[in-house]
Amino acid sequence: MNDAADSPNASPDDADRRMWLSYLQHELTSPAEALVEYTTALLAKTQTLPNTFHTSVERIRSRAQFVHHTVESVAAGVASDRRTLRHDLRGAVGYVISACEDLTESASPEQIETLNPELVETATLARKVMGLIESVVRYSPESEAVRPSGGIRAAFEKHRAEVVRASTARDRVEPGRILLIDDNEFQRDLLSKMLRDAGHSVEAVASAPDAWAKLAEPFDLILCDVLMPGVSGLDFLRAIKSHPTLWAVPVIMVSALEDDEGVLACIQAGAEDYLTRPVKAELLRARIAGCLEMKRMRDREQQYQARIDRLVQAIFPPAVIEEWRSAESIRPRRHEKVGVLFTDIVGFTAWCETRRDEPEAVVNSLQELIAEFENAAHKHGVQKIKTIGDAFMAVAGLTDATPNPALTLLNFGFDLVAAAAKHSAGWKIRVGIHVGPIVSGVLGQTQFTFDVWGHTVNAASRVEANGKPGFVTLSDEAWQDVRESAVGHSREANAKGLGTMTVWDCAPPVE
Numbered sequence: 001m002n003d004a005a006d007s008p009n010a011s012p013d014d015a016d017r018r019m020w021l022s023y024l025q026h027e028l029t030s031p032a033e034a035l036v037e038y039t040t041a042l043l044a045k046t047q048t049l050p051n052t053f054h055t056s057v058e059r060i061r062s063r064a065q066f067v068h069h070t071v072e073s074v075a076a077g078v079a080s081d082r083r084t085l086r087h088d089l090r091g092a093v094g095y096v097i098s099a100c101e102d103l104t105e106s107a108s109p110e111q112i113e114t115l116n117p118e119l120v121e122t123a124t125l126a127r128k129v130m131g132l133i134e135s136v137v138r139y140s141p142e143s144e145a146v147r148p149s150g151g152i153r154a155a156f157e158k159h160r161a162e163v164v165r166a167s168t169a170r171d172r173v174e175p176g177r178i179l180l181i182d183d184n185e186f187q188r189d190l191l192s193k194m195l196r197d198a199g200h201s202v203e204a205v206a207s208a209p210d211a212w213a214k215l216a217e218p219f220d221l222i223l224c225d226v227l228m229p230g231v232s233g234l235d236f237l238r239a240i241k242s243h244p245t246l247w248a249v250p251v252i253m254v255s256a257l258e259d260d261e262g263v264l265a266c267i268q269a270g271a272e273d274y275l276t277r278p279v280k281a282e283l284l285r286a287r288i289a290g291c292l293e294m295k296r297m298r299d300r301e302q303q304y305q306a307r308i309d310r311l312v313q314a315i316f317p318p319a320v321i322e323e324w325r326s327a328e329s330i331r332p333r334r335h336e337k338v339g340v341l342f343t344d345i346v347g348f349t350a351w352c353e354t355r356r357d358e359p360e361a362v363v364n365s366l367q368e369l370i371a372e373f374e375n376a377a378h379k380h381g382v383q384k385i386k387t388i389g390d391a392f393m394a395v396a397g398l399t400d401a402t403p404n405p406a407l408t409l410l411n412f413g414f415d416l417v418a419a420a421a422k423h424s425a426g427w428k429i430r431v432g433i434h435v436g437p438i439v440s441g442v443l444g445q446t447q448f449t450f451d452v453w454g455h456t457v458n459a460a461s462r463v464e465a466n467g468k469p470g471f472v473t474l475s476d477e478a479w480q481d482v483r484e485s486a487v488g489h490s491r492e493a494n495a496k497g498l499g500t501m502t503v504w505d506c507a508p509p510v511e
Contacts, residue, residue, distance in 0.1 A: 025075035027136045031129045032068040035096070038125055039064040042118040049111055053103065059186050060099045060122070063092040067129070083257070086137045087227050090256035093133065094277030095186050096126040102194060102281055130278070175199040176220035176292045181211045181236070182254070183228045191223065191254075191279065198285045208236040219249060221291055226255035226262060234265055241270035248298065250291040254279065316450050317383050319399035320442070330450075332441035338398050339405030339478065340438065340456050341382075342464035343416055343431045344391040345369075351425065365425050366390060372419040380412040385452060392416075395452060398440060406474065406481035409433045413472035414508040421470070432464025434475040462495035468505050476502040 039061035046054040067089060074085060100123040107115060178200050182188045188204045195202045203219070205211050208231035211222070222240065226233040233253060241247050250272040255262060257276075266274050272291045275284065312321060324330050345351075355362050373392050377384050381402065385393045394412070397405035413431040420429040436456035443449050459475055467473035479488060488504035495501050 021075055021077065024071065024136050027132055028071045028129070029075060031125065031132060032064075032071045035064040035093075035122070035125055035129055036061070036068050038118065038122040039096070042115070042122055045115055045118055049114065053107070053111070053115075056099060056103060059189070060096050063095045063099075063186060064126075066092045082137055084227075086133060087256045089133045089137060090130065091184060091187065091277055093126050093130045094256055094279070095184075095190060097123055097130070097278035098194075098280065099190055100126070101278075102190065102197075105281060106197070126278075174292070174296070175201065176288070177201045177218065178203070178288070179211060179214055179219045179222045180204040180224075181206075181208065181222065181228070181233065182225040183207060184225070187225070187254075187277075191284070194279070194281045194284055195223075195288070197281070198288065200288070207231070208233070208239075211236065215246060220295060221288065222249055222251045223288075224251055224253055226253050226257070226266070234269060237266065237269045237271055248295070250295050252287060252291060316442075317399045320450060330442045332439060334437065334439050335398060336437050337405065337435060338438045338452070338456065339396040339402075339409040339433060339435045340452070340460035341394045341396075341409045341413060341431065341433050342391060342461050343373075343413070343429050344389075344464065345420070346428045346430060346469045348390040348427070351427075365423070369420060369423050369425075369427070372423075373416055376412055376415040376419065379415070380408055382408065382412050385450070395438075398438075398452070404481055406433060406435045406478040407485055409478075410472055410474065410482050410486060410506060414506075417470055417472065417508050428469040430464050430467035430469055431472040432460055432462070432467045432474075433472065433478045434460035434463055435478045435481060459495070459498060459501075462498055462501070463493075463503055466493035466495060466503060471505045471507055474504045474506065476504070479504040482506075 039057070043054070043057045043061050046057045070085070070089060070092075100119050103115065104112065104119055112119075175198075178195055180188060180191055180195070180202055182191065182204070183206050185206070188206070192202045192204045203214055203217075205214060207228060211224075224233045224236060228236075233255075237251055237253065240249065240251060247270070251270070252273040252275060253266045253271045254275045254277065263274050272294070273287050275287060316324070320330055352362055370387060370392065373394075374384060376382075377394055380396075381400070382394045382396050383398055385395055387393070394409070395405075396402050396408040396412070402408055410433065413433065416431055417429060420427045434456055436454070436459070438452045438454040438456045440450070440452045443451060463473055463475050474482065474488065476490075479490075482488075486506050488506040490502055490504050492500055493503045
């Protein structure tokens with residue numbers, strides 16, 4: 001036989017084609033007729049069984065009839081390229097095998113006793129027909145030079161083994177939501193039943209466009225036929241893997257063809273696995289379980305990374321995070337004019353002493369107040385630096401263009417005073433603000449801390465220590481930046497380490 005005749009793109013001469021048609025008729029006609037006879041006998045046995053069995057066997061017989069009709073048509077000279085013929089025949093015979101196995105698994109002992117001889121004979125014959133299809137309707141690429149090496153198949157089998165090893169036992173597998181795409185109604189129904197029997201939720205569609213319409217909903221896995229009219233399974237796979245959000249959904253490809261080029265194309269396009277019909281229920285469950293387990297491991301890793309990202313965002317300013325991501329280091333910087341705010345709770349230590357046997361109540365009360373402070377910081381575009389006991393430190397104008405850091409912190413401070421006053425503990429707080437140059441940077445090797453240093457930081461701390469409870473107190477330098485927009489009263493304060501300084505007390509606006 002001329003190998004070129006095996007290519008769908010080649011035109012074998014009449015002599016070769018007549019020889020091949022005679023060979024096909026001789027080898028496949030009788031087995032195809034026998035398959036129809038066996039499935040007809042099996043159908044007769046289901047008359048006394050539940051309707052579901054009768055319906056399933058009717059579908060098995062219809063696939064056997066399809067095989068017989070297809071063989072007769074091709075033997076009579078109806079044109080068909082070998083790749084399509086092999087795919088169609090393998091798909092139909094594979095359905096017969098898989099459906100017989102599924103009936104065997106789902107039937108009761110009494111039902112099996114009735115059906116067993118015909119089921120065994122039908123499945124056995126179908127396997128022989130499958131072998132004949134492989135030898136008679138053999139498909140091979142036109143050029144051996146483009147055939148992938150056996151190493152590719154071995155690499156994929158290694159990957160497949162890893163997927164199966166990753167799966168948990170069947171009774172411990174968490175069910176998944178699966179999108180099934182197959183243009184063959186019988187194959188869709190059979191695979192859907194296998195998946196639902198394993199506890200999965202299944203949405204079954206007949207084409208890639210129908211699948212896209214479903215993908216607005218979340219799915220844990222996609223099971224996709226390779227050869228479909230219109231948009232092929234391979235094109236659909238490539239579209240999925242290039243999508244910005246759907247690329248992570250695992251895809252298992254299913255085909256009646258078993259050729260290295262098809263497997264290679266699916267691997268390169270991003271398929272997690274590749275199954276060849278007939279698909280055994282146990283094998284399908286194992287592959288599905290493995291892919292779902294790997295997806296859930298990836299999902300947990302992404303959730304863990306998201307928690308880390310949120311933690312990093314809570315510790316470092318956005319500009320610092322961006323610098324670290326791009327340069328993998330954070331260099332110290334000097335900032336010429338930054339507003340620094342400190343606040344602490346008046347009488348907090350004494351309040352804790354009255355609740356020394358209620359540590360959870362102390363922490364929960366403080367957590368509630370700090371959460372309000374952080375919400376206010378987000379509202380005003382203020383960067384929290386840290387908490388120290390019951391003290392809270394924040395800055396304005398550090399990494400973004402804040403026109404008036406002192407005014408931003410004044411309004412922020414008013415919100416802090418109001419939040420403390422509304423707290424169930426009835427706390428009052430002192431708030432102190434100063435503006436000036438600072439140095440910022442990150443310290444630590446295993447526990448990192450972003451912090452700021454300099455005279456401005458010390459002065460803001462001293463202003464807060466000398467502040468009036470329930471007021472926002474500003475240094476004279478900070479007051480000069482807000483005096484056109486605020487009402488305040490000046491006084492002299494003795495700041496530790498800094499001597500006498502002028503401060504301004506601003507009362508929160510009356511609501």
